[in-house]
Each structure stands twice: as structure tokens, then as C-alpha cells.
Amino acid sequence: MDVFANLATGFGAAVTPANLLFCLIGCLLGTLVGVLPGIGPIATIAMLLPITFGLDPLSSLIMLAGIYYGAQYGGSTTAILVNLPGETSSVITCIDGYQMARRGRAGAALTIAALGSFFAGCVGTIVIAAFAPVLAGFAEKFRSPEYFSLMLFGLVAAVVLANGSVIKAVAMVILGLLFGLVGTDTQAGVTRFTFGVSELYDGIDFVPLAMGLFGFAEMMGNLEKKLEDRSSTQKIDSLWPTREEAKLAVPAVLRGTLIGSFLGILPGGGAVLSSFASYTLEKKISRSKAMFGKGAVEGVAGPESANNAGAQTSFIPLLTLGIPSTPVMAIMVGAMMIQGIAPGTALLTEKPTLFWGMIASMWVGNLMLVIINLPLIGLWVALLKVPYRLLFPCILILCCVGAYSISSSTFLVLLMAGISVLGYVFNKLGCECAPFLLGFVLGPLMEENLRRSMVLSFGSPTIFVERPISLVLLFMSLALILLIVLPSFRKTREDAFQE
Amino acid sequence: MVRVKSPQDFWAGILFICFGVLALFLGHNYAFGTATRMGPGFLPTTLSWILVILGLIIVFRGLTFDGTAIPPGRLRPQIFVLAGIVLFGLLIERVGLAPTVFVSGLVAAFASQEVNWKEAFLLAAGAAILSVVLFIYLLGQSMTPWMWSP
Numbered sequence: 001m002d003v004f005a006n007l008a009t010g011f012g013a014a015v016t017p018a019n020l021l022f023c024l025i026g027c028l029l030g031t032l033v034g035v036l037p038g039i040g041p042i043a044t045i046a047m048l049l050p051i052t053f054g055l056d057p058l059s060s061l062i063m064l065a066g067i068y069y070g071a072q073y074g075g076s077t078t079a080i081l082v083n084l085p086g087e088t089s090s091v092i093t094c095i096d097g098y099q100m101a102r103r104g105r106a107g108a109a110l111t112i113a114a115l116g117s118f119f120a121g122c123v124g125t126i127v128i129a130a131f132a133p134v135l136a137g138f139a140e141k142f143r144s145p146e147y148f149s150l151m152l153f154g155l156v157a158a159v160v161l162a163n164g165s166v167i168k169a170v171a172m173v174i175l176g177l178l179f180g181l182v183g184t185d186t187q188a189g190v191t192r193f194t195f196g197v198s199e200l201y202d203g204i205d206f207v208p209l210a211m212g213l214f215g216f217a218e219m220m221g222n223l224e225k226k227l228e229d230r231s232s233t234q235k236i237d238s239l240w241p242t243r244e245e246a247k248l249a250v251p252a253v254l255r256g257t258l259i260g261s262f263l264g265i266l267p268g269g270g271a272v273l274s275s276f277a278s279y280t281l282e283k284k285i286s287r288s289k290a291m292f293g294k295g296a297v298e299g300v301a302g303p304e305s306a307n308n309a310g311a312q313t314s315f316i317p318l319l320t321l322g323i324p325s326t327p328v329m330a331i332m333v334g335a336m337m338i339q340g341i342a343p344g345t346a347l348l349t350e351k352p353t354l355f356w357g358m359i360a361s362m363w364v365g366n367l368m369l370v371i372i373n374l375p376l377i378g379l380w381v382a383l384l385k386v387p388y389r390l391l392f393p394c395i396l397i398l399c400c401v402g403a404y405s406i407s408s409s410t411f412l413v414l415l416m417a418g419i420s421v422l423g424y425v426f427n428k429l430g431c432e433c434a435p436f437l438l439g440f441v442l443g444p445l446m447e448e449n450l451r452r453s454m455v456l457s458f459g460s461p462t463i464f465v466e467r468p469i470s471l472v473l474l475f476m477s478l479a480l481i482l483l484i485v486l487p488s489f490r491k492t493r494e495d496a497f498q499e
Numbered sequence: 500m501v502r503v504k505s506p507q508d509f510w511a512g513i514l515f516i517c518f519g520v521l522a523l524f525l526g527h528n529y530a531f532g533t534a535t536r537m538g539p540g541f542l543p544t545t546l547s548w549i550l551v552i553l554g555l556i557i558v559f560r561g562l563t564f565d566g567t568a569i570p571p572g573r574l575r576p577q578i579f580v581l582a583g584i585v586l587f588g589l590l591i592e593r594v595g596l597a598p599t600v601f602v603s604g605l606v607a608a609f610a611s612q613e614v615n616w617k618e619a620f621l622l623a624a625g626a627a628i629l630s631v632v633l634f635i636y637l638l639g640q641s642m643t644p645w646m647w648s649p
Binding site: 167170177190389390394431 | 556570584587589608618
């Protein structure tokens with residue numbers, strides 16, 4: 001089998017003692033930061049990104065993969081133990097996970113989440129290994145118009161999946177696109193919106209932006225609220241699920257994995273969509289619907305697996321097309337760029353070792369997580385009991401050092417301060433930051449591809465409907481837009497975000 | 500007399516309009532170009548107009564439909580968190596990592612209402628030592644530990 005030969009190459013490159021160590025450190029740090037309340041995976045990865053700068057490309061990607069899975073797992077842990085979702089995709093885990101914890105089954109919930117995620121991660125890795133080369137071959141047919149339409153589809157999907165007002169999400173995407181255009185226009189050689197600040201000539205740096213919007217804005221919000229009493233953290237008795245719990249969990253994990261692997265490939269928030277879809281499915285087919293919302297095992301097992309499978313397969317659009325489909329993937333692009341790797345079709349053909357090494361490292365990251373985290377659950381729980389007033393100054397310092405060390409520039413630190421004010425205002429006004437971030441990343445890419453398409457077609461916008469792949473993508477975007485306009489879907493969407 | 504029915508929408512709309520107008524103003528002399536040869540001003544100008552129009556619609560909605568009020572905020576967390584970040588930026592190249600972390604950690608700690616002097620002092624000192632060990636000695640980042648080091 002070709003897939004396995006390729007994977008073997010990958011494992012050969014990825015599994016060295018040094019790389020395993022980096023992966024281990026990445027997992028530990030990722031969980032450590034991800035478990036802190038109020039810090040989701042996006043902020044965690046942005047914060048820890050600078051640590052990987054000094055490593056060689058493969059090791060740094062492996063460490064990042066470790067951080068990513070660690071951060072995700074950390075998010076589920078806080079969701080289950082203290083009912084604080086770190087990101088949209090673990091909102092679902094909160095519903096039944098926290099209820100399980102209140103019934104004294106926190107240990108079982110955590111184990112189910114971890115093992116379910118591990119299984120989903122394994123399947124996701126195989127899906128990537130099997131389909132990425134196929135898709136990469138398909139992607140070779142992509143020219144600028146197709147890329148443009150695909151990114152448009154991704155943005156539309158991001159808007160549909162944002163919670164809250166649709167029109168505000170659209171405006172946030174547009175604003176993000178505008179922010180993305182700051183810097184030098186490479187084709188015309190003109191600087192735009194830089195206010196003559198030389199640090200902005202290369203554009204606004206991604207890391208301070210993400211930390212400002214997702215780290216500090218949250219921090220300010222958290223400090224305003226009276227934080228609930230942390231002593232409410234549940235005690236953990238046994239880690240192992242009972243036989244009945246396992247019986248309920250296994251099929252849910254299988255279904256969740258299937259849903260997640262498929263939906264994750266779609267651009268625009270695959271992980272979120274998959275956990276929602278999985279939860280709805282589990283609730284629908286369950287024989288004891290009344291248990292949902294009161295600590296149903298399937299309500300944890302399904303969405304957690306779907307979430308992880310989706311997180312895994314959302315690497316596919318990134319690795320084959322070079323298009324980040326979620327904010328987390330956007331950070332991965334940033335990290336790859338810093339290492340001098342351009343994700344996209346060329347990656348597979350030009351740097352196969354790196355490509356397969358990275359895929360192998362995802363699996364290693366997943367395994368590492370199960371091995372180190374189950375025994376360490378006690379430690380994470382202890383960390384959750386540290387009062388917030390002691391945690392947030394440390395988080396602040398971590399972010400500042402991170403922003404500064406990107407290019408030893410004080411400007412980035414000050415920029416981060418400015419952006420956190422902006423993020424705080426967005427939060428107050430009910431504007432979602434995730435669409436903004438996606439727009440920001442896609443802005444320059446979209447402009448470039450729009451320009452090239454226009455040169456190809458001598459200025460005629462019909463090029464986007466004349467090319468079949470592009471046309472299909474535009475139709476899909478249109479279908480998504482119609483879906484939101486339709487009242488019945490609108491209602492389901494509102495219900496989903498209500499829970 | 501017009502009444503704001505949904506303050507969240509209304510002010511979000513105003514914010515978008517401000518950003519749009521600002522971008523239009525800043526970008527007014529970037530060449531627009533033609534459809535075939537798009538100039539540097541093509542996308543910024545188009546997007547800014549879209550943003551202004553969306554902003555107007557959102558403001559209109561804020562005036563017609565009832566909606567959420569803006570959740571009340573408090574100034575204390577913002578001021579101290581911001582002060583912590585800004586101090587870090589201003590000090591890091593002047594006095595080195597350890598004193599910077601100490602000062603900005605100490606200041607930031609006051610963003611919380613539950614702060615007490617002794618605890619904040621110990622926390623800042625501990626963070627200063629740890630960050631030097633972690634970032635400079637373990638991760639080898641190029642920062643001076645303190646201003647007097649060679």
C-alpha cells in the first residue's frame with residue numbers, strides 16, 4: 001500500500017528521540033496553558049508559537065502539533081471540570097461533560113474524551129494520509145479563480161458558523177480583510193495603511209493580533225466578572241468508565257469520528273460544525289433522550305471524537321491547497337511561513353519527508369497526549385484550583401514575552417495592547433472575532449488571486465462562473481447563504497447556539 | 500426623536516462606519532486601477548464602501564429592532580492590564596527582562612480586585628526569576644536579563 005509506505009517515510013523522519021522530546025514538551029505546555037480558564041486553543045498556540053522558532057522546520061512543526069493537541073485537550077478538561085469552554089467547539093462538551101462531573105463521573109468523562117479523541121485522531125491521520133495526495137492532485141487544476149472562489153466559500157462558511165448576528169459577522173470578515181491588507185502591496189510596491197511605521201511594512205503580525213483579540217480581550221472580560229467559586233471544581237474518584245458507560249461511548253465515538261472526518265475537510269470551521277452535528281445525531285438516535293443535558297455519556301464521547309477528527313482533517317485544505325480553513329489553521333500557516341515552508345500543492349511533491357513527517361507527528365502527538373495526560377489529570381485539576389488573580393499576571397507576561405521575541409520589537413508589544421482594546425470593544429458589542437481573524441489571514445491571498453484572475457480574464461468577472469470548479473464553489477457559497485436566509489435553518493442555528 | 504433600541508447593534512454599526520470612513524480617507528490616493536490591472540486602491544476602496552454600507556444597515560437595525568444592551572464594563576481591569584503590557588513594551592529594551600517582568604507583573608496584578616500587596620510582590624518577583632531562567636537560559640532567546648549585564 002502506497003499510503004503505508006508514505007506513512008513509514010513520515011514516521012522515519014518524525015520519530016527520533018529529539019523530536020519525541022519536542023512533541024512531549026509541546027503536549028505538556030499546550031495542556032498546561034490550554035487548561036488555564038479563559039484561554040482557548042487559539043490564544044494558547046499563539047502564545048507558545050515563539051518557543052518553536054529556534055528549531056528546525058520538522059521539529060518545530062512536530063512541537064506545534066503537540067501544542068495544538070495539548071491545547072485542545074486542555075480545553076475539554078476545563079469544559080468538563082469547571083464548565084468553561086475554551087472555544088466554540090468545546091461548548092458542546094460543557095453541556096453533558098460538566099453534568100457528568102457533577103454526578104461524580106468527571107474521571108470517566110475525561111477518560112472517554114481522551115480515548116475517543118485518540119481514536120478519532122488515528123482515523124483522521126489515516127484519512128489525511130489517504131486523501132491528501134488525491135486532493136493535492138486535484139488541487140493542481142486550481143488556478144487563481146478557483147482559489148478565490150474557494151476562499152470566498154471559506155469566509156461564507158465562517159460567517160454561517162459564527163454565533164450571533166450574521167450581518168455583524170459579515171462586517172467583521174470585511175474588517176478583517178481590510179486589516180489583512182495593511183502593509184506593502186507587493187505588486188504595486190506601494191505601502192498601504194502603514195502610517196509611515198516601518199514595522200507595519202510587512203503587514204500586521206499575526207501573533208500579537210491573535211493574542212490581543214483572544215487572549216487579552218478575554219482576560220479583561222474575565223477580570224470584570226466575579227469569577228465563580230473555584231472550589232466547585234469536581235473531585236475525581238476513578239478514571240475508568242463503567243461497563244455501561246463504555247457500551248454507550250464506543251458507538252458514539254465511531255459515529256462522531258465518521259462525522260468529524262468528513263465535515264473537517266470542508267473549509268470554514270470544520271471542528272465546530274462536526275461537534276454540533278455529532279451532538280444532534282446522538283441526541284436524535286439515543287434511546288434515552290432525557291439523559292441529554294443531564295450527563296449523557298454519548299453527549300461527551302460523540303462530539304469530542306468528532307471535534308478531534310475534524311481538527312485533524314481540517315489540515316487537508318491547508319496541506320493540499322495552502323488555505324487555512326479555521327483560525328487555528330491560520331496560526332499554523334503563520335508558523336510554517338516563519339519556518340520558510342509554503343503550505344500548498346508544492347509541499348507534497350517538493351518536500352515529501354516534511355509532509356509525511358508532519359502527518360506522522362500528528363499521530364505521535366495524539367498518542368503522547370493519552371499517555372501523558374491520563375496519569376497527569378490530577379495535576380491539571382490542581383492547576384484549575386489556582387486562583388485567577390495569580391494566573392493572569394503570568395499569562396500577561398507570557399504573551400508579552402511571546403510578542404516581543406517574534407522580532408525583538410517593542411512595537412509589536414504596543415500593537416498588541418492596542419488590539420486588545422479593540423478585541424474588548426468587539427466583545428462588548430457582540431462582534432465575533434473568529435470571522436475577523438479568518439478574513440485577516442485570507443485578505444492578502446484573496447487580493448492576489450482576484451488580481452491574477454482579472455488579468456487572466458482581461459477584466460471580466462464572468463471568469464468565476466465560466467470555470468466549472470469555481471462555479472461549483474460559488475454555488476456552494478450561495479447555497480450556504482440561502483440556508484441562513486431560510487427561516488427553518490435559522491431557527492436550528494439559533495437553537496444550537498442557545499444550548 | 501430617534502431612540503436606540505439595540506445599543507449593541509447601534510454602536511457596532513457606528514464602529515464599522517468609522518473604520519470604513521477612516522480606510523476610505525487613508526486610502527483615497529491609492530491608485531484604483533482598472534478591472535484588468537487592479538491598482539493598490541481597488542480592494543481597499545471596495546471593501547471600505549461595503550463596510551460603510553453594512554455599518555449603516557447595522558445602525559438602522561439598532562434603531563428599529565429591540566436588542567441586547569451593552570454589558571456594563573469596569574475600567575479597572577482594562578487600565579491595569581493595558582498598563583502592564585505597555586510598561587513591558589517600554590521597559591524591555593531599557594532595563595532588561597527581570598526588572599521589566601517584575602514591574603509589569605506587579606502593575607498587572609492590580610487589575611484584579613482581590614489583589615494584595617504581599618502576594619502581588621512575591622508573584623512578580625517569582626515571575627521575574629522564572630522568566631529569566633526559562634526564556635534566556637533554557638530557550639536561549641536574545642534578551643538581556645538585566646540592564647547591568649554585559
